[in-house]
Amino acid sequence: MRLVFPFDLALPEPVRNILRHRIRSGLTIFGIAIGIFALVVLGALAEKVNTLLQGGERFLSDRVAVVGKGGGHPFFGPGALVRASVAEELLGLPGVACVEKNIAMLLEEDGGPTFGMPRIISGIDVQERLLCDRVAPSATETSFASGDWWRPGERGVIVLGVDVANYLNARTGQEVEIDGIKFRVVGVLNRTLTGPDNTAYMPLEDARLIMAKRRPFLADLRLEEYVRNIWVVLAKGADGEALAQEIAARFPDVDTLGPSALRGPLQTSNRIFQFTILGVAMVALIVGGLSVINTMVMAVAERVREIGIKKAVGASNAHILREYILEAAFIGLMGGLIGLGLGLVGERVLNQLAQEAAGSPLFLVTMRLALGSVAFATGLGAMAGILPAWRAANLRPVEALRTE
Amino acid sequence: MSQPILIVKGLRKIYRLGGGIVRALDGVDLEIRKGEMVAIMGRSGSGKTTLLNVLGGLDLPEEGQVILDGVDITRLNGRRLTPLRRQKVGFVFQEFNLIPTLTAVENVELPLRYAGVPRGQRRKKALEALEWVGMLSRAHHRPAQLSGGEQQRVAIARALVSRPALVLADEPTGELDSQTASQIMGLLLSLNRELEQTFVIVTHDPGLTRYCDRILRMEDGRIIREEIRERDV
Numbered sequence: 001m002r003l004v005f006p007f008d009l010a011l012p013e014p015v016r017n018i019l020r021h022r023i024r025s026g027l028t029i030f031g032i033a034i035g036i037f038a039l040v041v042l043g044a045l046a047e048k049v050n051t052l053l054q055g056g057e058r059f060l061s062d063r064v065a066v067v068g069k070g071g072g073h074p075f076f077g078p079g080a081l082v083r084a085s086v087a088e089e090l091l092g093l094p095g096v097a098c099v100e101k102n103i104a105m106l107l108e109e110d111g112g113p114t115f116g117m118p119r120i121i122s123g124i125d126v127q128e129r130l131l132c133d134r135v136a137p138s139a140t141e142t143s144f145a146s147g148d149w150w151r152p153g154e155r156g157v158i159v160l161g162v163d164v165a166n167y168l169n170a171r172t173g174q175e176v177e178i179d180g181i182k183f184r185v186v187g188v189l190n191r192t193l194t195g196p197d198n199t200a201y202m203p204l205e206d207a208r209l210i211m212a213k214r215r216p217f218l219a220d221l222r223l224e225e226y227v228r229n230i231w232v233v234l235a236k237g238a239d240g241e242a243l244a245q246e247i248a249a250r251f252p253d254v255d256t257l258g259p260s261a262l263r264g265p266l267q268t269s270n271r272i273f274q275f276t277i278l279g280v281a282m283v284a285l286i287v288g289g290l291s292v293i294n295t296m297v298m299a300v301a302e303r304v305r306e307i308g309i310k311k312a313v314g315a316s317n318a319h320i321l322r323e324y325i326l327e328a329a330f331i332g333l334m335g336g337l338i339g340l341g342l343g344l345v346g347e348r349v350l351n352q353l354a355q356e357a358a359g360s361p362l363f364l365v366t367m368r369l370a371l372g373s374v375a376f377a378t379g380l381g382a383m384a385g386i387l388p389a390w391r392a393a394n395l396r397p398v399e400a401l402r403t404e
Numbered sequence: 405m406s407q408p409i410l411i412v413k414g415l416r417k418i419y420r421l422g423g424g425i426v427r428a429l430d431g432v433d434l435e436i437r438k439g440e441m442v443a444i445m446g447r448s449g450s451g452k453t454t455l456l457n458v459l460g461g462l463d464l465p466e467e468g469q470v471i472l473d474g475v476d477i478t479r480l481n482g483r484r485l486t487p488l489r490r491q492k493v494g495f496v497f498q499e500f501n502l503i504p505t506l507t508a509v510e511n512v513e514l515p516l517r518y519a520g521v522p523r524g525q526r527r528k529k530a531l532e533a534l535e536w537v538g539m540l541s542r543a544h545h546r547p548a549q550l551s552g553g554e555q556q557r558v559a560i561a562r563a564l565v566s567r568p569a570l571v572l573a574d575e576p577t578g579e580l581d582s583q584t585a586s587q588i589m590g591l592l593l594s595l596n597r598e599l600e601q602t603f604v605i606v607t608h609d610p611g612l613t614r615y616c617d618r619i620l621r622m623e624d625g626r627i628i629r630e631e632i633r634e635r636d637v
Binding site: 013016020062305306309310311312313314315316317319397398401 | 457460462463482483486487489490491494497501502503504505506510514515518519562566
């Protein structure tokens with residue numbers, strides 16, 4: 001006589017049925033769990049990039065970039081300098097909330113390829129930043145974990161995004177060295193999961209100094225009169241595209257990019273990751289789906305007589321169909337939950353490794369990824385259960401009862 | 405005399421086996437009244453089980469009519485037969501046929517569950533049915549923890565729980581030793597008397613017919629003889 005555990009009786013019937021063949025069900029669940037694990041980990045990679053790109057899109061959605069002629073996209077283009085004095089003239093235009101002069105460049109020029117966003121230096125005018133924080137707070141979205149912005153006129157100071165701080169192993173009050181210049185860390189930002197995490201903010205003049213050191217040929221230029229680009233932050237309700245055109249018409253020596261031109265490249269790179277997830281999901285679908293079908297076909301074959309009994313006592317086809325689909329969905333749910341659990345452990349371990357190796361985490365399990373993976377696994381189980389359940393439901397009771 | 409609960413007219417059912425044809429039912433006429441306990445006897449292959457399946461709506465005849473509690477079930481399709489089976493027929497099988505993963509009370513609840521009876525209500529009714537068959541104390545045991553006789557009692561409770569018009573029992577004592585078999589028959593008889601439950605019992609054990617009001621003998625798909633008796637128990 002088989003030992004019955006009391007907890008067993010508290011379980012719903014589909015779960016009890018799954019427990020009838022623990023090894024077989026266990027292997028099927030494990031198969032699904034592996035698929036979901038892969039889905040969660042690769043999905044977490046994509047979500048990390050996705051969050052970064054979404055942050056970028058948010059950042060770019062309410063602004064116009066003003067660059068030197070032929071400078072292209074401020075993130076991805078070749079870059080061309082623009083006269084700093086343009087900024088003051090732009091401030092007076094209708095639809096402009098504030099402007100920010102900017103000199104952005106890689107933190108390390110020989111840093112090699114990076115995954116996601118590279119670490120950058122962003123030279124800013126702190127007075128302009130404070131104004132933008134006040135009049136258009138959604139445009140910057142930065143807050144401090146420690147310290148604050150430097151005071152206007154200060155030099156040799158730096159505010160670090162959280163991943164740059166980790167990478168440089170620096171805290172507020174400490175000193176860091178960039179291209180041979182020493183900087184005092186006056187603040188570290190809270191994690192934003194997007195651009196600012198990988199950014200080191202410094203006074204415009206200091207950034208200009210680094211640019212001049214890196215590009216000696218710029219020495220012929222009166223560099224103090226130029227910046228890399230000017231961000232024009234839109235006033236509420238202003239039309240960015242129209243403003244971009246208007247600025248371009250007024251200033252013949254600049255190029256402008258409106259919100260849609262700025263966001264375009266981000267949207268393309270996002271697609272690659274969506275296809276990666278899709279690919280893994282397909283593998284999970286095929287492998288997991290086939291093993292659920294196999295398990296359920298066997299379960300139905302073993303329980304033909306039980307199905308006959310249930311039909312004899314009044315179960316309709318729909319009842320039987322529902323019972324078997326529910327059982328298959330439970331298998332999927334279990335696999336999904338275990339896969340998600342493994343994925344969360346994977347996320348932690350891999351982020352730890354990425355943090356040590358590259359200075360910033362690479363994986364992000366978002367709520368939608370977690371819920372989506374479990375829902376996917378459950379739906380997969382249910383879908384795979386349909387065919388065997390259909391066969392079970394359509395058994396004729398007399399014949400089913402005759403089965404030994 | 406009470407009203408007939410089951411009227412069967414000209415029932416025919418054939419099976420095609422290999423090249424030949426087997427006439428499993430070959431013109432069966434029959435009437436059963438409420439509260440009767442009827443035995444169907446006959447050798448193996450005489451058509452007893454086929455008749456029982458057709459009476460219970462598990463199988464359809466080629467010809468003839470089965471009017472159960474006023475409904476001609478031979479005119480119903482599979483979809484309509486299911487709720488009818490649920491409401492009007494209870495089955496007791498030779499091999500008990502309990503669902504192994506469910507406890508006794510859960511097994512008894514099955515017909516009510518499929519009928520959509522709310523949980524609390526069906527549990528109450530199922531426990532009541534287990535009480536009728538003397539199995540209340542074993543309500544939370546699984547079939548594997550019960551003896552054959554106990555399992556059959558649970559199966560009887562399941563057949564009775566929705567108070568069907570008719571309970572069909574196919575060799576209900578076939579798997580039991582003689583002592584347990586007479587206990588089960590005694591139980592059916594007391595349920596027949598106390599609840600006025602109508603039973604049709606297929607058996608080939610002549611010893612059990614003493615519990616019945618009427619004995620129908622079958623051969624080659626036909627009822628060849630009918631005996632009406634005074635019960636001697």
